[in-house]
Amino acid sequence: MTTLAPTLSHRYLPRTASWVRDLFLIVAGSLLVAALAQVEILLPFTPVPITGQTFGVLLIGAALGSKRGAASLMLYLAEGAFGLPFFAGGVSGxxxxxxxxxxxxxxxxxxxxxxxxxxxxxLERSVRTSMLPFLVGTVIIYAFGVAWLSVVLGGIGKAIAAGVLPFLIxxxxxxxAAALVLPIAWKLVK
Incomplete structure (x- = not known):
């Protein structure tokens, strides 16, 4: 059986009552992604803007762990869906x-x-090893994005051209950046 290492949030807030800590971190994570979503660059050749959201997703997943990270992103989507201007460009609904x-x-x-x-x-403790989780996460985001965008645009080729290629760099x-930030944060809390 694999022993799980504490995430950065466990190390930073070890003594807080677990449900209070979890609630605080989930809400804070959703607010961080909402703030980073407002960092937006529109490109004329694609309906998908470059945003800071994905950077936030990488950080939240690694810092909060699997369950709280996913819960934070579910809350983010709910906040935006129910009218808070949290999605890219301040839109909602x-x-x-x-x-x-x-x-x-x-x-x-x-x-x-x-x-x-x-x-x-x-795996997020060093620059070298943190690349793997962040690369896997980025590929997952692209996979879901392209799958849906291919329905919207009418083909996988169009979806890759509009929803992947402009964003690779x-x-x-x-x-x-995420691979640099998390290991530095770990050094600060040790």
Whole structure:
């Protein structure tokens, strides 16, 4: 049986009552992703903007772990769906969950969960090992995003051209940034 390592949040808030800590971290995670979603670059050739959301998803999954990371992203989607201006560009509403970016948004939940599982095994502690969870998470987000975008745009080729290729460099930068941030955070709390 594999012993799970504590996540960064367990190390940082070890003595807080668990349900209070969990609630605080889940809400804080959703608010971080909402804030990063407002960092947006619109591209004229795709309906999917470059945003800071994915960077937030990577950080939240690794820092909060699988269950709290996924819960944080579920809360984020609920907050935006029910009218808070939390999605990219400050938009909200249920329509976003059926629009061109819906697959990416759903993929955020799965990515945060899987990144969290890998982080619970200690893979986010060094720059070298943290690349794996963040790469896997990014691939999951793309897989969900492209699957849905191919329905919206009428083909997988169109979905890859509009929903992956324009974002590869930006997502590589976000992946590297997350791979640098988490190990530094671990050094600060040790």
């Amino acid at each position: 249920f329509g976003i969950l059926t629009g061109a970016t819906a697959g990416y948004l759903v993929g955020f939940i799965v990515a945060a969960y899987v990144i969290g599982l890998l982080a619970e095994r200690g 930006g997502d590589a930068v976000k992946l590297l």
